[in-house]
Amino acid sequence: MLEPDIACSRIQIRQPVKRDIPAWIAPVAAILVLQTAASFLSRLIPIVSPSLIQDFGWNNGWVGYLAAINTAGSLFFLMVGTGFIHRIGNIRSVQWGVLMGTISMALFFSPIVALAAVASFIIGAGYGVSSPAGSEILQRYSPPSIRNLVFSIKQAGVPLGGVIAGLTIPLLAESAGWRVALLAAALLAFGMVALTWRLGRDVDTPARSAQSWLGALSLHNILTPIRALREGHDTRRLAAVGGLLSATQSCWFTFTVAYLVDRLDFTLSMAGLVFAIMQAAGVAGRIVFGWLADRIGSARVALSLTSVGSAATTALLALSTQAWPLWVLSLLAAGAGATAAGWNGVQIAEMARRAPPDKVSEAAAGSTLHVYLANTVAPAVFAAYVSATGQYEEAFMAAAVCSLGALALLARIRPH
Known part of the structure; x- marks a missing residue:
C-alpha cells in the first residue's frame, strides 16, 4: 500500500490552459464596428430625408441633393484628411469621424435646409475617414495568410450598416416619429464608439509631424x-x-x-x-x-x-x-x-x-x-x-x- 505522501505526489493536477487571444483580433474588430457605425450614419440620409421634406416643406429634389452632399463630404476628406489621420491616430480618427457625424445629426431638427446640408457633409466626411485609416490598421495587424479575408470582413461593415439602418430606422420613424428614430440612431452610434474608445489609446501609433489646417488645404497635400x-x-x-x-x-x-x-x-x-x-x-x-x-x-x-x-x-x-x-x-x-x-x-x-x-x-x-x-x-x-x-x-x-x-x-x- 502506498504511503499517503507518495500517493499524493503521483496525482497530477491539470491546470486550466490559458489561450491568448491573437493581438490582431481587437483592432480588426474595432475597425469593423466603426466601419459599420460610419456606414449606418450615411445610410440614414436617404431614409429620413423624405420625412424631413414632408414635415418642413422642402423641395423633393433635396433627397438627391443631400445624398450628393454626403458623397462630397467623403471626397473632401479623402483629398485633404490623411494628415489628420496621422496627427491623431488611425482608430481615434475613425472614432472622431463617427462622433462628429453623430453630433451633426442635431442639425436635422432645424427646418433650415442649409443646416441639413451641413450635417450631410459632416457625416460624409466622417465616413470618408474609415477607408484610409482602417486600411493602415489592418495592413499593420492582420496576419498575411488571412489578410484578404480580414479586409473583406471589415468591408462587410458597409452593407451591414445599411442593413441595420434599413431594418430599424423606418420602423422607429413610423411608430414613434423620425425625431425619435434619429435620437435612437445617435445613441447606437455613440455606443459603438464607446465600445472601441480605449483601444484607440492602445493601438494607435505615435503621431507624425503635425500639419496645419492651412497646409491640409494646399494643392500639394490634396494631390498626396x-x-x-x-x-x-x-x-x-x-x-x-x-x-x-x-x-x-x-x-x-x-x-x-x-x-x-x-x-x-x-x-x-x-x-x-x-x-x-x-x-x-x-x-x-x-x-x-x-x-x-x-x-x-x-x-x-x-x-x-x-x-x-x-x-x-x-x-x-x-x-x-x-x-x-x-x-x-x-x-x-x-x-x-x-x-x-x-x-x-x-x-x-x-x-x-x-x-x-x-x-x-x-x-x-x-x-x-x-x-x-x-x-x-x-x-x-x-x-x-x-x-x-x-x-x-x-x-x-x-x-x-x-x-x-x-x-x-x-x-x-x-x-x-
Whole structure:
C-alpha cells in the first residue's frame, strides 16, 4: 500500500490552459464596428430625408441633393484628411469621424435646409475617414495568410450598416416619429464608439509631424493620395479596377428597384425583397472572395472572378423580361450581390499590400477617390441615358462593359 505522501505526489493536477487571444483580433474588430457605425450614419440620409421634406416643406429634389452632399463630404476628406489621420491616430480618427457625424445629426431638427446640408457633409466626411485609416490598421495587424479575408470582413461593415439602418430606422420613424428614430440612431452610434474608445489609446501609433489646417488645404497635400498611387506597385491600375467595378456596382444599387418596377412590373415590396437579397449576398460575397484570395494566394484571380461574375449578371439583368419568375430574378440579384459587390475587401487589401509601407493610408485614400468618383459619375450618366432614350437595357449593358474593362486591366497588373 502506498504511503499517503507518495500517493499524493503521483496525482497530477491539470491546470486550466490559458489561450491568448491573437493581438490582431481587437483592432480588426474595432475597425469593423466603426466601419459599420460610419456606414449606418450615411445610410440614414436617404431614409429620413423624405420625412424631413414632408414635415418642413422642402423641395423633393433635396433627397438627391443631400445624398450628393454626403458623397462630397467623403471626397473632401479623402483629398485633404490623411494628415489628420496621422496627427491623431488611425482608430481615434475613425472614432472622431463617427462622433462628429453623430453630433451633426442635431442639425436635422432645424427646418433650415442649409443646416441639413451641413450635417450631410459632416457625416460624409466622417465616413470618408474609415477607408484610409482602417486600411493602415489592418495592413499593420492582420496576419498575411488571412489578410484578404480580414479586409473583406471589415468591408462587410458597409452593407451591414445599411442593413441595420434599413431594418430599424423606418420602423422607429413610423411608430414613434423620425425625431425619435434619429435620437435612437445617435445613441447606437455613440455606443459603438464607446465600445472601441480605449483601444484607440492602445493601438494607435505615435503621431507624425503635425500639419496645419492651412497646409491640409494646399494643392500639394490634396494631390498626396494621387502621388501615393504612383509610388506603389501597379497601384494606379488597381485603383482604376476599383473605379470600374464600382461603376457597375453603383448602377445595380441605384437602379435595380426602378428597373424591376418600371420594366418588369414588380410591386415595390417585391422589388425591395430582391434588393434586400442582393445586399445580403453582398455581405457574404465579400467574405467569401476574401477567403478565396487568401486560399489561392492571388488577389488578381479573385478580382478577375468578381469581374466576370459582375459582367455576366449585369448583362443577364439587361436581357430579363416580364416572363422571368421571381425566383430567377432573386438568384440573379444574389449572384450580383456576391460578385458585383464582392470585390471591395480584396481590392483594398491588395492596394495596402502594394502601397509603400509608409503611404498605406494615402494610397487607400487615392483608390477610394476613384471608387467615389465612379459612384457619382456612373449613376448620373446612367440616369441621363435612360431619361433621354428610355432604355434601361442598353444602360445596363454599358455597366457590364465596365466590369469587362476591369478584367482587362487586371490582366496587365504584374504579380508582386
